[in-house]
Each structure stands twice: as structure tokens, then as C-alpha cells.
Amino acid sequence: MTKPLVTILDDEPEIRNMLSEALEEAGYRTASFARATEFEASLKTSSPEVCLVDLGLPDKDGLALVHRLALESGASIIIISGRAQVQDKITGLELGADDYIIKPFDPSEVVARVRARMRSVKPVGRTSDTAIFSGWTANFETYLLIDDEGAEVPFSHAEGEVLRLFLNNPKRLISRVQMQESLGGAAGESFDRAMDVRISRLRTKLREDPKNPQLIKTIYGAGYIFLGDVVWS
Amino acid sequence: MTKPLVTILDDEPEIRNMLSEALEEAGYRTASFARATEFEASLKTSSPEVCLVDLGLPDKDGLALVHRLALESGASIIIISGRAQVQDKITGLELGADDYIIKPFDPSEVVARVRARMRSVKPVGRTSDTAIFSGWTANFETYLLIDDEGAEVPFSHAEGEVLRLFLNNPKRLISRVQMQESLGGAAGESFDRAMDVRISRLRTKLREDPKNPQLIKTIYGAGYIFLGDVVWS
DNA sequence: GGAGGCTTGTTACAATTCGTTAGATTCCAG
DNA sequence: CTGGAATCTAACGAATTGTAACAAGCCTCC
Numbered sequence: 001m002t003k004p005l006v007t008i009l010d011d012e013p014e015i016r017n018m019l020s021e022a023l024e025e026a027g028y029r030t031a032s033f034a035r036a037t038e039f040e041a042s043l044k045t046s047s048p049e050v051c052l053v054d055l056g057l058p059d060k061d062g063l064a065l066v067h068r069l070a071l072e073s074g075a076s077i078i079i080i081s082g083r084a085q086v087q088d089k090i091t092g093l094e095l096g097a098d099d100y101i102i103k104p105f106d107p108s109e110v111v112a113r114v115r116a117r118m119r120s121v122k123p124v125g126r127t128s129d130t131a132i133f134s135g136w137t138a139n140f141e142t143y144l145l146i147d148d149e150g151a152e153v154p155f156s157h158a159e160g161e162v163l164r165l166f167l168n169n170p171k172r173l174i175s176r177v178q179m180q181e182s183l184g185g186a187a188g189e190s191f192d193r194a195m196d197v198r199i200s201r202l203r204t205k206l207r208e209d210p211k212n213p214q215l216i217k218t219i220y221g222a223g224y225i226f227l228g229d230v231v232w233s
Numbered sequence: 234m235t236k237p238l239v240t241i242l243d244d245e246p247e248i249r250n251m252l253s254e255a256l257e258e259a260g261y262r263t264a265s266f267a268r269a270t271e272f273e274a275s276l277k278t279s280s281p282e283v284c285l286v287d288l289g290l291p292d293k294d295g296l297a298l299v300h301r302l303a304l305e306s307g308a309s310i311i312i313i314s315g316r317a318q319v320q321d322k323i324t325g326l327e328l329g330a331d332d333y334i335i336k337p338f339d340p341s342e343v344v345a346r347v348r349a350r351m352r353s354v355k356p357v358g359r360t361s362d363t364a365i366f367s368g369w370t371a372n373f374e375t376y377l378l379i380d381d382e383g384a385e386v387p388f389s390h391a392e393g394e395v396l397r398l399f400l401n402n403p404k405r406l407i408s409r410v411q412m413q414e415s416l417g418g419a420a421g422e423s424f425d426r427a428m429d430v431r432i433s434r435l436r437t438k439l440r441e442d443p444k445n446p447q448l449i450k451t452i453y454g455a456g457y458i459f460l461g462d463v464v465w466s
Numbered sequence: 467g468g469a470g471g472c473t474t475g476t477t478a479c480a481a482t483t484c485g486t487t488a489g490a491t492t493c494c495a496g
Numbered sequence: 497c498t499g500g501a502a503t504c505t506a507a508c509g510a511a512t513t514g515t516a517a518c519a520a521g522c523c524t525c526c
Contacts, residue, residue, distance in 0.1 A: 076353070086339040093345040098353065099332065106319040112326040120309070120331065120353045156473055171374060177237040177282060181352040193513090194475050200515055201474090210514075212387070217376060219390045220483050220512065227374055391484060426503090427485050433505055434484090443504075453493055453502065 005046060006114055008032040009039045010054035010080065015103075019052060022107035023114065036065055047232075048075050050117050052110070055081040055092070063095055070096020071161065072140075074168035076117035080105070131167045134215060134228040136206065138163060145205060159202045166216065166226035175223035199224065238280075239347055241265040242272045243287035243313065248336075252285060255340035256347065269298055281308050283350045285343070288314040288325070296328055303329020309350035313338070364400045367448060367461040369439065371396060378438060392435045395428075399449065399459035408456035432457065 006028045008019050013034070020030040031046070033039040036057050051069060055062035062079075069077055078099040079092045089100045099113050129141040135148040140160060145153040155163065161183050165174065179195055199216060206215055217225045239261045241252050246267070253263040264281070266272035269290050284302060288295035295312075302310055311332040312325045322333045331353075332346050362374045368381040376393060378386040388396065398412060412428055432449060439448055450458045 086342050089342050090345040093342075093349045096352070098349050109319050109322050112323040116326045116331055119329075158474060175282075177351055178353070181348060193477080196513060197475075197515075200513095204515090214375075218482095218513065219376075222390060225374075389483060426487080429503060430485070430505075433503095437505095451492095451503070 003027060003029045004049040004118060005029045005031065006050045006052065007039065007042065007046075007048040008052045009036065009057070010034070010052070011057060012054075015054070015080075018107050019110060022111050026111045026115070028114070036062075040065075043073065047073070050076045050078060050114050052078050052080055052114075053097075055079055055083065055088075063091065066092065066097050067095040072164065076120075078110075078113060078117065080110075131230055131232045133167065133170075133230045138167065140164065147207075153205050155202070155205055158198055159205065162198050162202055166224075167230050167232075170226050170228060170230045173219060173223050173225050177223075179223070236260060236262045237282040237351060238262045238264065239283045239285065240272065240275065240281040240308075241285045242269065242290070243267070243285070244290060245287075248287070248313075251340050252343060255344050259344045259348070261347070269295075273298075276306060280306065283309045283311060283347050285311050285313055285347075286330075288312060288316065288321075296324065299325065299330050300328040309353070311343075311346060311350065313343075364463050364465045366400065366403070366463045371400065373397065386438050388435070388438055391431055392438065395431050395435055399457075400463050400465070403459050403461060403463045406452060406456050406458050412456070 006023050008016050008023075008030060010016050010019070010032075011034050016032040016034070020032050023030050031042060031048070033042065051073075053062060053066060053069075055066075057065075066077055066079060069075065076098045077096065078101060079097045080101050080103060081088065081092070082103045084102045092100050098117055101110060101113065130137060130139045132138075137146045138144075138155075139146070143155055143157070143160060145155055147153070162179070165179065165182055176192065176195060180192065183195075203210070203213060203216055208215060215226060215228050217227060219225060239256050241249050241256075241263060243249050243252070243265075244267050249265040249267070253265050256263050264275060266275065284306075286295060286299055286302070288299075290298075295314075299310055299312060302308065309331045310329065311334060312330045313334050313336060314321065314325070315336045317335045325333050331350055334343060334346065363370060363372045365371075370379045371377075371388075372379065373393060376388055376390070378388055380386070395412070398407065409425065409428060413425060436443070436446060436449055441448060448459060448461050450460060452458055
């Protein structure tokens with residue numbers, strides 16, 4: 001089995017070294033980047049399980065990067081930051097980070113937290129733009145679904161969020177709670193029917209038979225499960 | 234929709250109050266416990282999304298509890314502890330906790346970290362997906378029963394639970410109590426007729442002759458037994 | 467500005483699931 | 497056989513989910 005990959009994004013060389021050393025010691029593959037642009041380029045070709053991201057980057061807003069990563073990739077995100085204010089932590093976590101570690105840190109704690117993320121991590125997850133599944137090709141750049149005969153069906157941003165969540169977590173039960181939290185929204189509000197409607201609309205576009213959906217199954221009282229073999233490319 | 238449930242296990246009343254208040258404000262349901270035994274009892278009847286566990290408990294070893302929780306429940310576990318040593322954190326995370334927060338803490342950070350846990354999709358126990366028995370193929374991914382002529386009969390989640398229990402324990406007596414326990418319901422209530430109904434519905438789908446069931450036999454006064462040679466694949 | 471189109475949340479009601487109830491049926495001891 | 501307990505299942509209803517229809521917000525193009 002190939003070792004799981006952890007990417008490190010930090011502009012300080014010592015920190016990159018310290019982290020990659022500790023993580024490789026612990027049995028992970030690592031890839032380090034000093035700049036956000038290089039890091040983002042790497043996501044086109046590799047899909048890390050966990051990303052360690054320093055917020056104080058020279059060339060880009062770290063929080064925006066975190067947000068995009070959280071929505072589009074299946075990777076777990078751990079923020080590493082010198083800012084220890086509660087509000088900073090909350091903002092980071094709210095934007096989709098899975099954990100927030102304050103500098104200075106002990107490398108072994110980072111390893112332990114990375115390992116904790118690995119346990120619940122989504123196995124696939126790419127930041128790439130197209131996914132192929134069950135006779136469909138979804139393109140998240142053009143927001144088009146293309147069937148096996150080449151017919152194009154456009155989908156909206158909201159539908160895309162749901163679709164991407166499914167495509168990043170195929171054949172897994174996704175509870176409504178997780179879905180709402182992942183797609184940004186407070187818990188337990190009357191908002192909840194919006195979720196159903198999004199799914200209903202997505203089902204229509206995927207030409208699901210309402211009585212007998214093949215791709216998006218409802219598990220009464222539990223959530224949804226996306227069947228279909230997904231290949232990102 | 235039912236709000237997601239967060240349980241709080243801490244022996245200090247002020248902390249319980251502070252946390253439950255903040256979490257309910259954020260739209261979650263909470264249940265608080267001062268003792269591990271009460272907490273464990275509650276798990277029989279409810280399944281929280283996230284558990285906040287204080288390690289310094291009077292009546293039980295917190296770390297052992299965390300470990301058991303991590304293995305046996307599907308909940309995410311966040312340790313709350315006064316011990317700030319790196320080694321303590323590592324031990325806690327290694328035993329299966331998903332996060333580790335040090336006292337004193339800001340309630341809103343706890344809320345943010347709870348929300349982060351809600352988002353992550355926990356992998357389910359990867360039991361296999363299809364079983365073949367007595368002319369039927371049960372597919373737990375698609376929730377379909379397929380007979381030897383290829384005809385499809387969908388089954389529901391509740392029916393699937395019963396069916397899976399039978400298929401995992403063929404040719405073995407399963408008492409009513411065992412069945413309820415493993416299907417999560419509280420035992421011994423007058424509610425137990427639900428079990429019968431589930432089985433009745435399952436029998437209908439398996440086209441059992443009510444007078445003379447071949448697959449699901451009732452043992453009067455004892456329970457049920459599933460006959461049939463099961464092959465999982 | 468405003469008309470028209472698109473997106474998306476909200477509402478209302480329909481459909482489905484599944485526990486509960488209640489009577490019918492079956493089982494077995496006496 | 498008979499009575500009482502255990503089990504079966506039709507039918508009802510509460511909770512959950514599906515979706516059509518409406519409305520609000522935001523574009524773009526005149």
C-alpha cells in the first residue's frame with residue numbers, strides 16, 4: 001500500500017523540515033511548499049489526505065485558500081498559525097479547517113493530530129475539475145454534466161456543492177447533519193429543507209427515477225448514500 | 234429535522250452548564266452527565282454525533298472510556314482536560330479521540346471544534362455489501378433483494394438491519410432481546426412489537442409463506458432462527 | 467431603470483417509512 | 497379441548513423525506 005500523503009505549506013524552511021521529518025518518521029509521505037501557488041499547482045496531480053497550512057503566507061490569503069480547499073478537496077485541513085486568539089481559531093475552523101494548531105508546537109503533537117485526521121479521512125478527494133461516474137462526466141470548471149452521448153446538462157453552484165460532496169465520498173453514508181455542516185449552515189435550523197430541495201434538483205438533472213434512484217439513495221432517518229464508481233481526472 | 238446531539242461528560246457543574254448553553258445556542262441538542270456510568274447507560278438509547286469527555290472523572294478512567302467509545306461508537310470524541318502536557322494530548326489522540334481541548338477554554342472555540350467534527354464523514358465499518366442465500370442476492374449498497382430470475386425487490390433501512398443480523402448469524406437462534414439490543418432499541422419495553430412487524434415485512438418481501446416460513450422460523454417463546462446458506466461476497 | 471432569466475431558499479402539501487395499536491391467530495400447558 | 501400467553505399482521509398515525517410552486521435576490525441586456 002502506498003503511504004498516505006501529507007502536504008505542508010509554510011514559508012519558514014525550519015518548520016517545513018521539522019514537520020516533514022516528524023511525519024516521515026511516523027510513516028507518511030510528505031510534500032512541502034513555501035508558496036500557495038506552488039501548493040495549488042500540486043493539487044492538480046496529487047491528492048493529499050491531510051494538508052498542513054500556515055496562515056501567514058507571503059503570496060496569498062491563507063483563509064481563502066483554506067475555504068477553497070475545504071469545499072473542493074476531500075483532504076482534511078489543519079491550520080498552523082502563530083495567531084492564538086480565540087476568534088482566529090473560530091474563523092479558521094468555521095471556514096472548513098478540521099483542526100487549528102498554535103505555534104510554537106511540538107512536532108509529535110502535530111503527528112498525533114494528523115493521525116487523528118487520517119482515521120476519519122475521506123479516501124478520495126481531488127481538487128481536479130472533472131469526475132467520471134456511471135455514464136456521466138461532471139466538470140466543475142464549466143459547471144456541466146455530460147452524459148455518455150455527449151449531451152450537456154448545466155448545474156448550478158449549489159447543486160455542484162452537493163455533487164462534489166457525493167463524489168468525494170462515494171458509497172458512504174452521509175448524514176443530513178454532515179451534509180449541512182459541510183455545505184456551510186448552522187445546525188438544526190428550519191433551513192434544513194433546502195438540503196432536500198438541492199438533492200431533489202440534482203436528482204432531476206442526473207435523470208434519476210424518483211421511485212427508484214440508482215445514484216443517490218435515501219436512507220430513511222439516517223442520510224444519503226451516493227452509489228457509483230467515481231474516477232477523478 | 235432533529236438537531237444533532239452532543240453529549241457532555243464532566244464532573245464540574247459549571248462547565249457542563251457553560252458548554253450546554255453555548256452548544257444549544259449554536260443549534261445542537263445536548264445531554265450532560267457527571268459520571269461515566271450514567272453516560273454509558275445513555276449510549277444504550279441514544280447515539281450522539283459528538284461526545285465531549287473530561288478526563289478527570291471520579292468514577293472511572295477517562296482514557297479507557299475514550300478508547301472504548303472510539304472503537305464501539307460512531308461518535309466523534311473531543312477530550313477536554315486540564316492536563317496540557319504534549320504527552321497527554323498524544324495519548325488521548327492515539328486512543329481514538331478526534332480532538333483535545335485544554336482547560337480553561339473559550340466556549341465558542343469548543344462550539345467551532347464541535348462543528349468541525351460534525352462535518353467530517355466517519356467511515357462506517359466496511360462490512361461486505363452483498364450476500365447470497367437461498368435463491369436471493371441481498372445488496373446492502375443498493376438496498377435491493379434480487380431473486381434468481383433477476384427481479385428486484387427494494388428493502389428499507391429498518392428491514393435491512395434485521396436482514397443483516399440474520400445473514401450474519403445464520404442457523405443460529407436469535408432471541409428477541411438480542412435482536413433489539415443489536416438493532417439499537419431500548420430493551421424490554423412494550424415497544425417490542427416493532428420487531429415483529431419488521432420481521433413480518435421482511436418475510437413478505439422474501440415471499441415467505443406465512444403458514445410455513447422456510448427462511449425465517451419463529452421459535453415460540455425463544456426467538457427466531459434464519460435458515461439458509463449464506464455466502465458473503 | 468426595468469424586464470426577463472437564473473439561482474436558490476421557503477412553503478405547502480404529497481409520499482414514504484416505520485413504530486404503535488388492536489384484534490386475529492397460533493402455540494402449548496393443563 | 498381450553499385459556500392464556502406469544503406472535504402475526506392490517507391499519508393507523510407521527511415523523512421523515514420528496515417536490516411543485518412561489519418568492520426573493522441577483523444577473524444581464526436593452
